[in-house]
Amino acid sequence: MKSKDIRQAFLDFFESKGHKIVPSSxxxxxxxxxxxxxxxxxxxxxxxxxxxRVPEFRRAADTQKCLRASGKHNDLEDVGVDSYHHxxxxxxxxxxxxxxxxxxxxxxxxxxxxxxxxxxxxxxxVSVFEGDEKEGLxxxxxxxxYWKNHVPQDRILYFDKKDNxxxxxxxxxxxxxxxxxxxxxxxxxxxxxxxxxLVNMDDPLVIEIWxxxxxxxxxxxxxxxxxxxxxxxxxxxxxxxxxxxxxxVTSNYDTDVFTPFIQFLEKESGVKYTFSYDKEAKSxxxxxxxxxxxxxxxxxxxxxxxxxxxxxxxxxxxxxxRAVRYYYSFLDVQEPMIYKMLPLFAEAFQEVFPEVKxxxxxxxxxxxxxxxxxxxxxxxGLKRFDKLEVKDGVISGKDAFTLFDTYGFPIDLTRxxxxxxxxxxxxxxxxxxxxxxxxxxxxxxxxxxxxxxSLMEAxxxxxxxxxxxxxxxxxxxxxxxVEVKKKNQYQIVLDKTPFYAESGGxxxxxxxxxxxxxxxxxxxxxxxxxxxIHYVNKLPENKKAFxxxxxxxxxxxxxxxxxxxxxLLHAALRQVxxxxxxxxxxxxxxxxxxxxxxxxxxxxxxxxxxxEKIVNERIRENIPLQESRSIAIADAQEAGAMxxxxxxxxxxxxxxxxxxDYSIELCGGTHVPFTGKIGYFKIRSEGSVASxxxxxxxxxxxKAEEYLNKELGTLNEVRGLFKNxxxxxxxxxxxxxxxxxxxxxxxxLLAAQAGALKGDLKxxxxxxxxxxxxxxxxxxxxxxxxxxxxxxxxxxxxDSLIVFGAEIKGKPQLMVIISKELTTSKDLxxxxxxxxxxxxxxxxxxxxxxxxxxxxxxVSGLEKALSKVHSLIA
RNA sequence: GGGGGAUUAGCUCAGUUGGCUAGAGCGUUUGACUGGCAGUCAAGAGGUCGCAGGUUCGAUUCCUGUAUCCUCCA
Numbered sequence: 001m002k003s004k005d006i007r008q009a010f011l012d013f014f015e016s017k018g019h020k021i022v023p024s025s026x027x028x029x030x031x032x033x034x035x036x037x038x039x040x041x042x043x044x045x046x047x048x049x050x051x052x053r054v055p056e057f058r059r060a061a062d063t064q065k066c067l068r069a070s071g072k073h074n075d076l077e078d079v080g081v082d083s084y085h086h087x088x089x090x091x092x093x094x095x096x097x098x099x100x101x102x103x104x105x106x107x108x109x110x111x112x113x114x115x116x117x118x119x120x121x122x123x124x125x126v127s128v129f130e131g132d133e134k135e136g137l138x139x140x141x142x143x144x145x146y147w148k149n150h151v152p153q154d155r156i157l158y159f160d161k162k163d164n165x166x167x168x169x170x171x172x173x174x175x176x177x178x179x180x181x182x183x184x185x186x187x188x189x190x191x192x193x194x195x196x197x198l199v200n201m202d203d204p205l206v207i208e209i210w211x212x213x214x215x216x217x218x219x220x221x222x223x224x225x226x227x228x229x230x231x232x233x234x235x236x237x238x239x240x241x242x243x244x245x246x247x248x249v250t251s252n253y254d255t256d257v258f259t260p261f262i263q264f265l266e267k268e269s270g271v272k273y274t275f276s277y278d279k280e281a282k283s284x285x286x287x288x289x290x291x292x293x294x295x296x297x298x299x300x301x302x303x304x305x306x307x308x309x310x311x312x313x314x315x316x317x318x319x320x321x322r323a324v325r326y327y328y329s330f331l332d333v334q335e336p337m338i339y340k341m342l343p344l345f346a347e348a349f350q351e352v353f354p355e356v357k358x359x360x361x362x363x364x365x366x367x368x369x370x371x372x373x374x375x376x377x378x379x380x381g382l383k384r385f386d387k388l389e390v391k392d393g394v395i396s397g398k399d400a401f402t403l404f405d406t407y408g409f410p411i412d413l414t415r416x417x418x419x420x421x422x423x424x425x426x427x428x429x430x431x432x433x434x435x436x437x438x439x440x441x442x443x444x445x446x447x448x449x450x451x452x453x454s455l456m457e458a459x460x461x462x463x464x465x466x467x468x469x470x471x472x473x474x475x476x477x478x479x480x481x482v483e484v485k486k487k488n489q490y491q492i493v494l495d496k497t498p499f500y501a502e503s504g505g506x507x508x509x510x511x512x513x514x515x516x517x518x519x520x521x522x523x524x525x526x527x528x529x530x531x532x533i534h535y536v537n538k539l540p541e542n543k544k545a546f547x548x549x550x551x552x553x554x555x556x557x558x559x560x561x562x563x564x565x566x567x568l569l570h571a572a573l574r575q576v577x578x579x580x581x582x583x584x585x586x587x588x589x590x591x592x593x594x595x596x597x598x599x600x601x602x603x604x605x606x607x608x609x610x611x612e613k614i615v616n617e618r619i620r621e622n623i624p625l626q627e628s629r630s631i632a633i634a635d636a637q638e639a640g641a642m643x644x645x646x647x648x649x650x651x652x653x654x655x656x657x658x659x660x661d662y663s664i665e666l667c668g669g670t671h672v673p674f675t676g677k678i679g680y681f682k683i684r685s686e687g688s689v690a691s692x693x694x695x696x697x698x699x700x701x702x703k704a705e706e707y708l709n710k711e712l713g714t715l716n717e718v719r720g721l722f723k724n725x726x727x728x729x730x731x732x733x734x735x736x737x738x739x740x741x742x743x744x745x746x747x748x749l750l751a752a753q754a755g756a757l758k759g760d761l762k763x764x765x766x767x768x769x770x771x772x773x774x775x776x777x778x779x780x781x782x783x784x785x786x787x788x789x790x791x792x793x794x795x796x797x798x799d800s801l802i803v804f805g806a807e808i809k810g811k812p813q814l815m816v817i818i819s820k821e822l823t824t825s826k827d828l829x830x831x832x833x834x835x836x837x838x839x840x841x842x843x844x845x846x847x848x849x850x851x852x853x854x855x856x857x858x859v860s861g862l863e864k865a866l867s868k869v870h871s872l873i874a
Numbered sequence: 875g876g877g878g879g880a881u882u883a884g885c886u887c888a889g890u891u892g893g894c895u896a897g898a899g900c901g902u903u904u905g906a907c908u909g910g911c912a913g914u915c916a917a918g919a920g921g922u923c924g925c926a927g928g929u930u931c932g933a934u935u936c937c938u939g940u941a942u943c944c945u946c947c948a
Contacts, residue, residue, distance in 0.1 A: 309945070310875080377944075383887095401946095406878045408945045434947095441876055441947040783932090787895060811931060831893085843931045847893045854893080855931025 003243045003257045006117070007063055007092070007352060010237075013112050014061035014094045017104075024353065025648045026303040027065040027088070028312060032529055034169065036312040037067040037300075041093030042168070042213075042234045044648070047529045048097045049173040049215055049232055053460055056651055058099035063239060064091045065299050065353065070315045076322065080289035083204050083251035083277060087319055088296035090239035098230035102178075105212045105233045106146040109180060113210070114150075117246060123183045125199050126151060127208075129165055129176035130158035135225060137165075140176045143214070147178070155196065163200050166213040166234075171221050171451075173228065177213040181206060182245050205250055210237040221451040251275070253288050260348065261291040264341055269331040286330035293323035294338055298345055301363045302355040304584065304644070306693070307370045320367065321374045325410055328378065336371035339364045362598055374408075381409030382417070390423055397429020404430075405437065450481040455543055461532050462496035465509070466629070466670060469498050469551040476515075476543050491533045498551050499534060501527035505586030505594075506563050506669040509556055514548040515540035556670065558590035561700045564625070564672045565615065565681050566593050567656060569698065570642070571663035572614040573597060576607055583644055584693050592684070592699045599694045603686050615681045618662065622676035626657040641666050680704040754780075754789050761789075765797055768873060771822060772800040775866040781808050783815075783853070790817045801828065803837070803869050805862040812841040812862045814854045823849040833872055840865035 001009075011021050025044035029035045035043065041064040047053040069076045069087045078085035096105070113119045126147050131139040139158065147156050158164075167174040183195035185205045198206035215232040217225040243255040253262065254275070262273050271283045278284075297320045300312075307317035320338070327333045342364045346357035356363060384407055388399050395418055403409040411430060418425050458477045471494075479492040499522060502508035508525030513534070524535040566588055573581045577599055585596035603611075628636075630652045637643065641655055641664045649666065656667045658675060672678060679701040686696050699707055718728070725731045757778070765772045774793070780786050783806070790802050794817050802817040814837050816830040823829065830852035834845045838854035840861040845854020 310948085314947095373944085380944090402878080405946045406880095406944090437877070438947060443876095784895080791895065808931095813931070834893090838931080841931080845893065845931075851894065853932075857931065 001117075001246050003239075003247075003255060004351070006243055006246055007090070007239060009116055010092045010112070011061060011063070013116055014059075014108075017059070017094075017108060019059040019061040019094055020057040022060050022062045024062055024064045027067050027299045028303045028305045030648075034528075036070055036315060038064060039066055039068050039073050040064075040168075041066070041091040041236045042095070045095055045097070045234075046168070046172075049228075049234070050218075050529075051229070053530045055097045058097050059095065060097075061094040062092075063352065064093060066091050067296055067300065069296065069319055070312075076319065079292050080285045080326065081277075083253060084207065084241060084244075086240065086252070086292050086295075088292065088299060092237040092239050092242070093235050094233070095235070096233035098232060101231050101233060102143050102212075102214055103146050105214070105235060106143065106178065107149075109210055109212060109235070110150045113180065117242075119182065119245060121151070123195070124151065125155050125157060125181045125183065125196055127157045127159050127164055127179045127181065127199060129178070130160055132161045132165070135161070137176070137225075140164075140178065140214075143176070143178045157196060157199055159200060166211070167219055171219050173215045173232070174217050174219050174225075175213060175215040177211055179208045179212070180210040181208050184245055184250060207241060208238075209241050209245060211235065221449070253291070258288075258291050260344060261294065261341060262287050264344060265290060265327075265331070265337075268337060268340065269327070269333050271331055282330040286326035289326040290323045290331075290338065293319045294341055294345060297323075297338070297367060298342060298356055298363055299353065301366050302353075302359050304647070306366060317370065320370050321408075321410075324371055324374050324378075325413065328375070329413065329416060334375065336368050336375065338371060339368035342367065377408045378413070381407045381413070384409065385414070385417060393423050395423055395425045397426040397431070397433050400425050400430045401433040401437075404434075450483075452478045452480045454478045456495070458495045460530065461493060463498075463500075463532060464496055465498040465500045465551065466627070469511075469553055469556060471496055471498050471549040472546070474547040474549050476540070476545075476547065479539060479543075490536050490539050492536060492539075493531055493533060494547065494549065497532055497534070498549055499525040499532060500551075500556070500670055501525045501532045503527050504667055504669045505566070505588055506559060507587075507589040509551045511549065511551040513540075514550075515542050515545040518542070555590045558701065558703075559588060560670050560672050561678045562588040562590070562593035563669045564658070564675060565619075565678050565698065565700045566595055567658060567663045567665055567667070567671075568615045568618050568675065568678075568681070569593075569595055569611065569696065570597070570665070571658075572611045572618075573599075573696075575614060576610050577603070583642075592697055592703060594695060594697050596693055596695045603694065608683055608686055612681060612683055618658065619675045619678045619681060621659075622674045623658045623662075625671050625673050625675075626660070627671070628655040628657070631655050636664075636666060640664055677701075680708075682707060754785060758789060758793060761793060762797065765800065768870070769826075770799065771826060771828075771873060772797050773802075773869070773873065774800065775803045775805075775869050777805045777862055777866060780806055783808055783813060786813075786815055790815060793817075794819055801869075801873065803866060805866050807859050807862070810859070812843070812856045812859045812865075814838060814841065814845065814856075814862075814865060816847075816852045818850050820850050828873070833869075836872060837865045837868055840868060 015021050022044075025038055027038050029038050029043065032043070032046065038044070041062065042049070044064070045055070045060070048055045065088065067088050068074060075085045076087055079087055094105075094108070113124065114121050128143045128147070129137075129140040131137050144156055164177050164179065165174065166177040181199045183190060183198070183206045185195070195206055200208075213234040213236075215234055216228055218228055219225055240252040240255065240257055243257055244250070244252050247255050249255055252258065265271075265287045266273055269283075271287075273287055274281060274284055276284045297316055300316045301307075305312055305316055307313055307320060309317070323338060327337055342356070342360060346360045346363075350357040381403060384403060388395060395414065400411060400414050403414055404411050411425075415425050455476050455478060461477070464471060474494040474496050477493045477495050479490055482489045482491055499509040499511060500506065502525065509522070510524065511522050513520045513522060513536070518540050520536050520538060520540055522534045522536055526533050526535065566586055570581075570583060580598060582598045583595070584598055587594040631654070633649055633651060633653050636653050636655045639655065639657075639660070641653075643649070643666065653666045654668055655664060656669075656671055657664045681698060681700050682704040683696055683698045684707070686694060719725070722728060722731050757780075761774060761776055764776065765774045767773070774797075778786055778789075780789075786804055786806055790804060793802055794800050799819050799822060800817075801819075801822065804815045806813050806815075814834060816834045816837070818828050818830045829849045831847045831849065834847065834852040834854045838845045838856055840858075841854070841856030842858040842861065843854055843856020845852060847853055
């Protein structure tokens with residue numbers, strides 16, 4: 001079976017069992033601050049398990065793009081070494097939200113594997129949780145009883161908490177799990193060693209393919225477990241492994257998920273893939289690394305992420321760079337290569353994940369730019385490497401770390417190049433330095449979360465901020481303490497709130513909460529999945545009080561101007577530049593708005609003017625806001641709403657329209673009731689943020705007015721200085737021309753003056769012991785002119801020693817010039833000489849044997865210094 | 875968010891006890907050689923040494939701040 005068909009069969013099977021097939025959520029996680037990337041199929045359903053939200057359906061199934069290259073699950077350094085670790089993989093999963101439980105999950109899993117997929121039953125083993133005394137948990141005999149219907153007792157294996165108790169993180173939903181393992185070793189080996197003894201033993205050919213998690217507990221911050229009111233099923237089956245088992249191969253990389261790309265690499269690099277996992281088979285490893293990382297990076301970029309130097313973008317950058325490092329070192333490729341694979345890649349996934357194909361150009365360009373950048377970093381690092389001081393054939397740990405930390409030159413490359421040159425690297429020193437720096441960073445970023453303290457049950461949180469900025473009767477639902485840099489902050493959740501939580505680029509509201517007479521300031525509002533979290537600096541005395549909540553009205557109102565203006569801008573950009581313009585990021589608060597969008601080149605000033613003009617026309621048309629707060633996604637699409645890649649949309653969406661022929665967007669933010677309220681729109685800057693991405697910063701309303709007034713003020717001031725001429729530009733031009741002409745004139749005069757001076761000085765040379773000596777105090781006040789004069793005289797007279805003194809800006813300055821031949825033949829040194837002379841002017845100086853300068857504080861000593869020259873050469 | 879580094883000609887970069895008329899290669903302009911192209915030779919143009927302060931007689935060089943980029947860590 002082709003991988004494509006295997007995936008489809010899974011979805012079809014669960015659809016036939018009453019599951020809703022949902023699309024994969026983006027691989028980049030935007031809603032959950034504790035998670036940068038989607039790392040398991042259940043991420044998008046987390047809120048259902050936590051009870052924060054009630055699902056619209058009780059059964060779901062999908063294939064989910066996952067990435068494990070940061071945080072708790074980090075497989076990055078294992079990728080390429082073995083046959084089964086990946087950064088990016090697909091997780092097939094089926095879920096029950098308080099619906100079916102262990103029996104159905106087990107029965108269906110077995111049915112799919114053995115009947116639909118026809119995997120041989122005698123190669124399958126199942127594992128169950130053996131219980132844990134400390135936690136007070138019994139063995140999962142319930143699961144065993146259902147498994148007995150399908151498999152003999154000796155294929156049901158018990159394992160401890162480490163293998164068979166699944167937890168999402170340090171806290172949160174968890175429960176026992178039951179796994180299905182498959183033994184894909186050849187028959188001879190199976191006869192020799194019983195497969196059961198190899199389950200969970202890290203044998204690459206006896207592997208887990210499906211994990212059925214039975215969520216029935218919640219892990220609290222104090223480590224205790226509490227039972228959940230509703231029980232859920234969460235399963236995950238690694239798609240690539242399943243394909244391996246189905247296609248009769250022994251490595252994920254030998255399935256048709258990967259082989260086309262490995263073949264591409266063979267062609268591109270001229271190196272043959274030999275299917276080896278030997279430590280020395282570096283080129284094989286490199287190919288696996290590249291084909292794996294290609295997937296991670298491409299999906300992440302297609303979902304809207306850009307490589308950058310912090311956060312999720314940094315993880316992506318690291319992955320891509322690891323791939324470059326491998327092909328650079330082991331495939332002997334020094335040119336960007338990964339971007340060339342993208343058309344093939346986009347084609348391969350166009351049905352299940354169309355986002356790459358739809359943005360092929362953008363992804364390609366981004367990858368190419370990043371590859372180029374890193375290859376550049378590498379060549380810089382190589383240069384740096386040549387300058388290292390190597391003691392006793394050992395590169396110090398500190399140097400190795402500096403190469404890595406400052407110049408981004410990876411340690412494994414340092415090692416490789418060192419060994420090529422016959423050097424060693426002080427690895428222990430490197431690790432020590434790395435640890436030291438890591439500690440500093442960690443201490444600084446210390447942040448710890450306390451438990452949520454619940455005060456009341458609430459079905460979700462009601463946001464009333466679209467209609468009102470006040471609430472009289474909110475209640476405190478729960479709160480927790482967050483320690484940041486040794487300071488306590490508090491997060492509180494209300495049952496209903498007018499506070500808008502930061503989302504879609506719009507900043508979170510600020511404002512006040514009144515608990516009886518106690519006033520507490522809300523300093524920020526953020527979202528965590530569906531919770532609206534208010535950040536405050538203290539907790540109220542009376543936590544049970546009815547709360548009066550007030551959003552800072554001015555700030556919200558100014559922010560809304562910028563948000564609505566952003567929509568108008570987006571539409572105007574598409575009108576002026578074309579439909580390829582897509583929002584790539586946005587930020588807006590009460591001060592200004594920032595809008596990033598896809599576009600390949602800079603905007604001309606004419607285009608910018610046009611965009612401003614269109615937006616301002618729409619403002620003056622005073623278009624009323626049309627809000628559809630809850631509309632089916634299909635209807636919104638029908639209406640022509642813009643959909644963004646990497647954005648996760650629910651079944652129903654909120655649609656914001658300003659004239660259905662002009663701007664329709666899906667948006668959760670708050671907006672002006674009429675566009676006229678925006679007042680005026682002005683673009684402050686347009687520039688590039690990444691390849692293919694432009695950024696516009698703009699202002700509205702009061703800020704636009706202030707800006708214009710300030711600019712006009714400056715202009716008026718300038719005009720005043722010129723006595724209000726009719727043609728200001730002409731006047732300035734004329735002034736500049738005149739200035740240039742005058743400068744030339746001065747230069748000419750100075751040259752003439754210096755020429756006269758030169759003739760005069762030439763006659764004053766004295767020959768002392770074969771040296772043409774000249775000492776003079778010059779009436780010049782430009783050290784550059786003196787220097788030039790001296791050089792010219794030296795050239796014309798030859799074999800000379802020239803000492804000049806001058807007063808420059810009230811300070812004495814000395815200069816000594818000695819013909820180069822004399823510095824050796826007569827052993828004269830201008831630098832040494834000037835140090836002697838400088839004493840007379842209470843100063844110091846220095847220079848080379850043939851040229852030196854000095855300055856001082858005492859002008860009256862100049863003559864004395866000049867007369868001293870003769871005594872020094874006698 | 876924190877640490878390290880960089881910023882010098884159109885581009886890629888040199889430039890250490892602070893004083894060298896701030897350089898190289900590529901590119902560019904002009905001229906010569908050649909039937910044309912390519913090329914060779916010769917000459918020239920091109921620099922507020924990121925920005926703002928400070929230390930010093932003197933700062934591209936040292937110090938502080940700031941901007942941008944690179945890089946590592948969270």
